[in-house]
Amino acid sequence: MSQGRSPILELNQITKAFGGVEALRGVDFALHAGEIHGLVGENGAGKSTLMKIIAGVHPEFSGRFMLDGKETRFRSTRDAHAAGIGMVHQELSVAPDLTVAENVFLGNQPTNRLGFVQWRRMAREAGEQLSRFGIDVDPMTRLGDLPIGLQQLIEIARVLFSGARIIILDEPTSALSPPEVERLFTTLQKLRDEGTSIVFISHFIEDILRVSDVVTVFRNGRKIAATASADTTKGALIEAMIGRGGEKLEHSYTDDLMLPQSGAGSVVLKVDQLSLRRSLQDVSFEARAGEVLGIYGFMGCGQLELSRILFGKLRPDGGTLAVDGAAKTFRSTAAARRAGIALVPESRRAMLFHQEPVYKNISISILERISALLLKPVRERAIAQRQVEQLQIRPPVVGLDLGMLSGGNQQKVALAKWLAYPPRLLVLCEPTRGMDVGAKNDVINIVRDLRAKGLAIIVLSTEPETVLSLADRILVLKRGAVVREFAGEAVSKDRLLEAA
Template sequence: MALLALEKVSKAFPGVRALHDVSLKVEAGEIHALLGENGAGKSTLMKILCGIHQPDSGEILIDGKAQHFSSYRRACAAGVGIVFQEFSLIPGLSVVDNIFLGREPRNRFGLIRHGEMVAQAQTLFERLGIDIDPLIRVHHLSVADQQFVEIAKALSLNARVLVLDEPTAPLTPNEVERLFAIMRQLREQGVAMVFISHHMEEIFEICDRVTVLRDGEYVTTLNVIDTDAGALVEQMVGRRVDNIFPERQTPPPTDDVVLDARIRMAGRKHTDHIRLARGEILGFAGLVGSGRSEMALAMIGAHPVAERHMRLEGDSVALNSPADALKRGIGLLPENRKQQGLILPFTCADNISINHLERFQSPAPFISRRREQEAVEALMDRVRVKAPGSDTVVGTLSGGNQQKVVIARWLERGCRVLIFDEPTRGIDVGAKSEIYALMKTLTAQGISIVMISSELPEITGLCDRVLVFNHGHVVAELAGDDIKASTIMTHATRQISLDNPTGASDKPAATLEHAS
């Protein structure tokens, strides 16, 4: 008998059928992957399991007994815990206060037994094999440690079923290995886990079985050992996807320079030189914390520098703020699109036109909604945003379509240089291929792209040239056949002299833990 069973679960929202007769079974001591494109119904199914949504039909069974979770609290009481993709911690509170928030143990006078809470938290961390001070405030923790606090919070509820929704998205490779070690311990302790991830290699490393959903319907359940990535992708998208990267074209000439930057970061002695050609995809590679994103932000005036000399189309320009960069035609697609790139409660039209409403004034200061709608819908067609219309609230779209809305905004602004920071984070494999194809289409139109990515297959599959960062500096430039994962990692992990980073020794760094 399965520890957890969801049987023929259906759920509809106004105008949308989210789930139809979906079933899922997870055994005790099993890590069960749940796969599907964005919009396939994974999150809805898990929210039903956790009492956040109520099913229209179907059953939830734990140990064969039917359950009805009218709230998240009732699901927790029954032993179901969830680690959400976006943390639910309160940064200003201590670790122990976050773990026991709203259910603090009290004495007969109603006073909180704080010492008991600390002792229980320490026991949880010992069980997980991690060393975190229960009294430290959450905002002082690394992202990885915050993730482990979320897991401890779920286990403090005596969770026998644990849902992990994209838990590795914010983690470095070393931190992912720590998380997987904890998951293996929990598996040995009989905890049933549902693991949601868009990274196929993670599925094959940590999971026992995998269930695939497509368009809100159950497709199949397979033993991980009996399948491969290509077969799973085909089940997810309904077609064979042999190569998600566009066919490599002849790289553009590097002498047609659109952007030339000489930047010395604050506190550094060495000046880095970055050149971006017209119609080129230039990759920024390196370990998380190697300085890739900081360099991109410095290029648009959003990060402090000691020196910055910028030339656009051969002309010297002062880019002292993102507003200056935008006026010069440089747009940023930030790593965290939900917090920094979009206004989620606004419509697609509002998000696309918000930076250049003056274009639609007729007469000033009034906005012509007709002109705005025509321009926005043309852009949405150009970048292939899948939405009912321009008046669709952007927060209801999938991650891939949200990313396209940000791209559409900068195209409307007339940007000729786009900086993509982790462009496919949290995006399913089908949407990834669409983003890759769109990037190639844009470069064919003469737009230049800087792409920052932690996924080496993206770097090697898309980029015309690659700059490798290590300890805040560019340490290598790769092109053509030299753009290989092994070569990138060799440069990204070796010890360097900060006075002469490009003359680094061949000795590998002692650890993959990295400083910014």
């Protein structure tokens, strides 16, 4: 829409590598004044990396960076800020213990000549700005007391009203409710009409198509396409994001995959109308013995919260949980474990003891069973050794500190811990994230073995491949609610993305 005029920001042949892995390869990107520019691509496609280069987060890269037709190089986010570039990062970066007003003016509070903060002026101006954005809160409340969605809106508002002429929003809508999204879009369009340029990264393709003028698609660190939003469709964008043809070594799941007709066993877990503040709304499902239930959704869709509730780490606000038909309220993770539920969380730091040997990491869940009072180190090591051999953990030395193992092998240790237990229901969060193909396949095989042994398994992931490679039945979670179930029918990556 702004064709003919020269762009205010122009990047040529940008390449950026992290420790030998190229995150961006020769990417061109142009942003015009008064334009909302949508960016889409899978996790790790390079969108965020490119934006972090623009915002000065990554000062090291190769390629040409032109701002207002002049070659520029930011050494820090401060430089980018001074040049009028503001970014809202995917992860909330607010100061929860400061007031709303302080957060809005973070880093440039209005002061008088002596350098004292002018509290009243700050509160008044913050209040005015926020109400322009349709947010009605007392500027002197502590930010952390507000719901997450509102905190996110306030962070966005801070950047929007910072006077920046280029604003980058990385996944801004994932924690917002539909009316809040609406409000954000109205403000973005108003700012655009006033001449501000906005880059909008999102997994929600409908949002991108609705609000942006131009869309750029990334895949594997490359820019695949850039088109006017009016000239494209959700289907076409998804296709460009995933890429047809044998580009990847792995199964790409672009073609339809038949989910099996239900041949599963008894219901192990029944979840009814589970709700948690702004994270989950009336989530109901069943997990059956001998079946892998996949739960797919974008980051922030409520998966993590759901997994924590199942394992007794979070308490739901409403709804019920039943294991083998008996209603349960877990007061602790220990109670969930005793009820036969196991969780492998998404972060290895959160599930393993890096300074302890492998066997202690494996035996921790079974100590209660093998030792009443005194430890039985010989038995412990024997059980651990068996698991290490079964899962082909390398090196197969149970006395080695866990920190010495590679990431994929650590992930296997986390599984081994629960295989020795073993649970009735195994909940896996992002079981193959960040793994190479070999380790991924190992994990897939382990999960299939467990299913054959009659465990009920729930796999939660933001990666469609993970869910498609493992699940017999798939639920799609969107903004805390189950929006679609795939069972006994054809499913593909397109369809999953379409539903989410």
